[in-house]
Amino acid sequence: MSNYTAELNIAKQAAKSAAEIIKKYQRDRNFSVDYKGKNDLVTEVDIKAEQKVLSVIEKEFPDDHILAEETGGELRLPEERTWLVDPIDGTTNFTHGFPVYCVSIALWEQKEPKMAVVLEVSGGEIFTALAGKGAYLDGNPITVSKLSDPKDALVGTGFPYNDMSLVDNYLKFFRMLMDNIRGVRRPGAASYDLCCVASGRFDGFYEYALNPWDVAAAALIVKEAGGKVSDWQGGDDWLFGERIVAGNPVMHDFLLKEISNYFEEGEIDTPYKEKRDIT
Secondary structure, three states, rough: EEEEEEEHHHHHHHHHHHHHHHHHHHHHOOEEEEEEOOOEEEEHHHHHHHHHHHHHHHOOOOOOEEEHHHHHHHEOOOOOOEEEEEEEEEHHHHHHOOOOOOEEEEEOOOOOOOOOOOEEOOOOOOEEEEEOEEEOOOOEOOOOOOOOOHOOOOEEOOOOOOOOHHHHHHHHHHHHHHHHHOOEEOOOOOHHHHHHHHOOOOEEEEEOOOOHHHHHOOHHHHOOOOOOOOOOOOOOOOOOEOOOOOEOHHHHHHHHHHHHHHHHHHOOOOOOOOEEEOO
């Protein structure tokens, strides 16, 4: 049985190769921008970075499945080995030159995460995890925070950009947090937010309208760092369920409880669809 060390090394190689492409385009500031939907950007850099990642993976593991943001296909997770790839998580940040955007690569097997790499391109930090082996930042072990009182917490979140269905209650929830915790931050890349939870920079994180490639790698890193990850009902449908809450054990439970107080039952339910065309 694989311990996924070889896969981790390939994922790190793929992420670093993609990061070099991304950094070159960022230096030159010469790239085209298009729209996949309202406020949903895609650049030629996303596509070229994804092609690089896939070429590295497919060379070593040609029989594996791949679910990648720009490639398109059927939005589902088979039992077989599947790589989930986001070539630039934080494309809007990238297009504006704002320094938080990541290459995210995960390997799942039997519908469980086995390996994860998140590389924050502008700062060069690389977060990694293997199932059952702990979480690391630049090769050094990391853990979630030890915070026990929510009033001292720093929480990360994301603001919806194309799905405004929950905005009214989202803002009420945001106001509650402003009154009851130390602060809220919004870097603009969910994979990085979750890695901040894993490394203790954030005590918790919540968001909705996310895609599986946004969270597939970083959620494993949170879990391996001793944190908790769930959907908004406290269940395990966070990969495709489009709603996620994560944190150290105290903050995860605090956020989960408060979400149930501020959102209606139909808003908390995950709008999971077994098959969705994402071409």
